[in-house]
Amino acid sequence: MRSALATKEESWWFVEQYDLGWHAAVDGRPAPLLRANLIMRALSVEAGPHRIVLEYRTPGLVAGATISALCLCLLALLGLNRCQADGNHRAEHSQPPAAAEVSDSARPLECGLI
Numbered sequence: 001m002r003s004a005l006a007t008k009e010e011s012w013w014f015v016e017q018y019d020l021g022w023h024a025a026v027d028g029r030p031a032p033l034l035r036a037n038l039i040m041r042a043l044s045v046e047a048g049p050h051r052i053v054l055e056y057r058t059p060g061l062v063a064g065a066t067i068s069a070l071c072l073c074l075l076a077l078l079g080l081n082r083c084q085a086d087g088n089h090r091a092e093h094s095q096p097p098a099a100a101e102v103s104d105s106a107r108p109l110e111c112g113l114i
Contacts, residue, residue: 006045014041014054025053 004011011034018041024031026043026051037041043052 006047006050008047009045011036011042012052013037013043014043016041017060019056021056021059023055023057025055026050 013036017039018033018035022033022041024033024043026045031043031045032043034044045052
């Protein structure tokens with residue numbers, strides 16, 4: 001946050017790279033940031049004292065976090081479903097095998113995801 005005094009209506013340039021994630025507010029009201037010299041940011045202000053706030057919000061952060069959380073939930077549900085399916089399959093074949101016939105189906109129930 002910066003306080004500044006403009007002597008007339010003018011554009012202020014910020015020597016930082018322009019990106020869609022940048023947002024500006026002048027005196028608490030949203031203000032459009034302009035692209036200046038292809039890569040920098042500029043802000044038009046009226047004459048008088050102003051409080052300028054520049055804020056960066058990563059584009060796509062909320063959408064990416066939401067998709068990641070949904071995929072994590074789906075992975076957990078698939079792991080639980082597999083664990084239950086393995087448990088039902090093993091319960092159907094609950095006869096203990098002979099010592100020479102021990103196979104993978106006689107192993108204890110494992111429900112790990114990895």
